[in-house]
Amino acid sequence: MPERVRVKVNGRELEMPAEASVAAALMSAGVSGLRRSRTGEPRGPVCGMGVCMECRVRVDGRAHQRACQFSCREGMEIECR
Amino acid sequence: MPNSPVWDIAIIGAGIVGCACAAAAAAAGLRTAVIESQTPGGGTTAAGMGHIVVMDDSPAQFALTRYSQLLWQEWAPELPQGVEYSRCGTLWLARDETELRLAVAKQQAYRSQGVPAEMLDAGALAAAEPKLRPGLAGAMLAAEDAVLYPPAAAKFFLDRARAQGACLIQGECAALAEGGIKLRDGRRVAAGEIVLAAGAQSTGFMPGLPIAPRKGHLLITDRYPGWLHHQVVELGYLRSAHSLAEDSVACNLQPRLSGQILIGSSRQYGATSAAVEPGMLARMLQRAMDYMPELAQLSSIRAWTGFRAATPDKLPLIGAAEGHPHVWLATGHEGLGITTAPATAALLLAQMTGTPAAIPAAPYLPDRQPETGEAHA
Numbered sequence: 062m063p064e065r066v067r068v069k070v071n072g073r074e075l076e077m078p079a080e081a082s083v084a085a086a087l088m089s090a091g092v093s094g095l096r097r098s099r100t101g102e103p104r105g106p107v108c109g110m111g112v113c114m115e116c117r118v119r120v121d122g123r124a125h126q127r128a129c130q131f132s133c134r135e136g137m138e139i140e141c142r
Numbered sequence: 143m144p145n146s147p148v149w150d151i152a153i154i155g156a157g158i159v160g161c162a163c164a165a166a167a168a169a170a171g172l173r174t175a176v177i178e179s180q181t182p183g184g185g186t187t188a189a190g191m192g193h194i195v196v197m198d199d200s201p202a203q204f205a206l207t208r209y210s211q212l213l214w215q216e217w218a219p220e221l222p223q224g225v226e227y228s229r230c231g232t233l234w235l236a237r238d239e240t241e242l243r244l245a246v247a248k249q250q251a252y253r254s255q256g257v258p259a260e261m262l263d264a265g266a267l268a269a270a271e272p273k274l275r276p277g278l279a280g281a282m283l284a285a286e287d288a289v290l291y292p293p294a295a296a297k298f299f300l301d302r303a304r305a306q307g308a309c310l311i312q313g314e315c316a317a318l319a320e321g322g323i324k325l326r327d328g329r330r331v332a333a334g335e336i337v338l339a340a341g342a343q344s345t346g347f348m349p350g351l352p353i354a355p356r357k358g359h360l361l362i363t364d365r366y367p368g369w370l371h372h373q374v375v376e377l378g379y380l381r382s383a384h385s386l387a388e389d390s391v392a393c394n395l396q397p398r399l400s401g402q403i404l405i406g407s408s409r410q411y412g413a414t415s416a417a418v419e420p421g422m423l424a425r426m427l428q429r430a431m432d433y434m435p436e437l438a439q440l441s442s443i444r445a446w447t448g449f450r451a452a453t454p455d456k457l458p459l460i461g462a463a464e465g466h467p468h469v470w471l472a473t474g475h476e477g478l479g480i481t482t483a484p485a486t487a488a489l490l491l492a493q494m495t496g497t498p499a500a501i502p503a504a505p506y507l508p509d510r511q512p513e514t515g516e517a518h519a
Contacts, residue, residue: 099365099400117364125364125441 066135077133084109084116084128087141095128095141149175151494152323152333154315154347156182158292158483159472160339161299166487167337168306170495175331176300177323179314183296186341186479189448191360191396191404192295193373194288194481195232198251199380202457202505207478208257209501210485211286217484224294226399232287232373233262233271235278235393235433241377242279248377249282258285271374273434289373289396292480299483315340318347318469335494337470338463342451344473348463353474355449357413359423360406364441367401376433379407391426393433403440405430407477411452418445452476460489460506470494471508 064079070092077086084106087095094103095116106116109129116128119140128139151167153160156178167174176182194214198204214227221227236242245261252259262270262281270283300310314326322332338344342355379392389410396404408426413419423445431437453459453474463469472490475482489506492499504510 123439124366 066133066137068133068135068137068139070139071141079134080132082109082129083118083120083131083133083137083139086133087118087128087139092141097142147173147175147332149173149309149331149333151175151335151337152177152311152331153337153339153472154323155185155338155340155343155473156296156300156310157185157187157339157341157479158183158296158299159341159475159479159486160337161296161303162483162487163337163339163472163490164303164308165299165306166491167494168303168308170491174303174308175311175333176303176308177311177313177315177325177331179312179326181293182300182310183293185343186448186450187296188293189358189360189446190292190477190480191394191406192290192292192480193232193394193396194290195373195478196252196257196284196287197380197478197481198248199456200505203478204251204255205501206457206485206506207481208255209488210482211288213484213488214288214290214481215286218288221290221298222294224291225298226291226294227288228290228397228399229286229288230372230397231283231285232375233267234282234284234379235267235274235374235376236280236282237376237378238279244377245280245282252282252284259283260285271371273369273436274374275433275435278433283372287373289398290480291398295480295483315347318466335468335470337472337490339472341473341475341479342449344451344471348466348469351459351471351473352453353451353459354411355414356452356476357408357410357416357447357449358406358477359408359418359426359445359447360404361423361427361445362398362443363403363405363437364443365401366403366440369401369440370395370397370403370434372397374433376429389422391422391429393430395430395434395437402443403437405437405442409450409477416447416449418447450476451479457506457510458482458486459508460486461493461503461508464509 066079107113117125120126150172152175164176196207236245249259267281316324316326374395376393394406459471459474
């Protein structure tokens, strides 16, 4: 069993595999629509490799972090809007 | 060429100045053509910040920028949403007591000309822009300054001109010719009067013009709504803009309506490549972070450059071209083309139609005598 960590997604506590990217973990947890475009359309991961900028979420208060580019950490607070 | 129209006015360049002149000419009932080889408003216009700012480097610059700001205020109710006109005001930042005295002198100069300006002490400044570093002495707020999105503003003027019968001719000008303009593809545009509004490229048509390209860098961030509220400029910007020789940078930050932050500015002479220069960009960003350290935490989207059309006395050339009958100039606006486009169009059309202008045109005439002494700011 991979190591698991607890993160908060929009205030809800979830257990995630520690080595998973935040984008992958959110998708496996059934969270779709990581953010909204300027005109209100839902957006989510497209490329999964840091190029398309579509999977940006707020992490520990920092806006516009690419969810595909880092792993889940214990206590991480993720905001998808 | 038989059957081709003869225009009253043909304008070279559909940047914001050319488009504003086209709108004014068409509104005056003149048959107007604008010639542009690229996207209208896609050159230096699109590269600029879009800061509608009163500047007081000289009395003539003050008069032109303020007059034009008032013209922008008249246009404001008609500007489409895409122009993103926002009267956010400018905060002129004073680092220390010396700069604060400069700011107070600036405020008095503004007020003596009827331009609203107020002083903010250190506490009021921190409340107005919480992301500024502590320890600044204060600021002068020019509340009527505004920002907009320049290419959309150029398109607004072009659309107005076209709605009143003006025509956009897509083509590259090769040379001025007797009674018109020769295009690179062999076409000829016949016109009674020609207006050269090609910014830094104007010297390609009239090599003797006192215009030199002055390169600038800008960078834009991702969207951080509420992060910045005013255009924020260090008082040292005046020195940077005034310097004619050295490369310089100044902290000049702009909040976009999208929540993006536009970070400037740099000024370079002699640079010919449009490439972003990492060293110059780094200097510019370091300067910005000296005032707002948390900028370092933000994501940038894009950096780019543009070429201002700089004149030796930092005033544009508006009026008849010396030694070239039927050719008029509306160029040389350096970093103030967006601000002063409406005033340029009004002053030029007044001269071309022999009608009175709202402010004296003499300081901007192409054949003006260079001012001696009296450099300040």
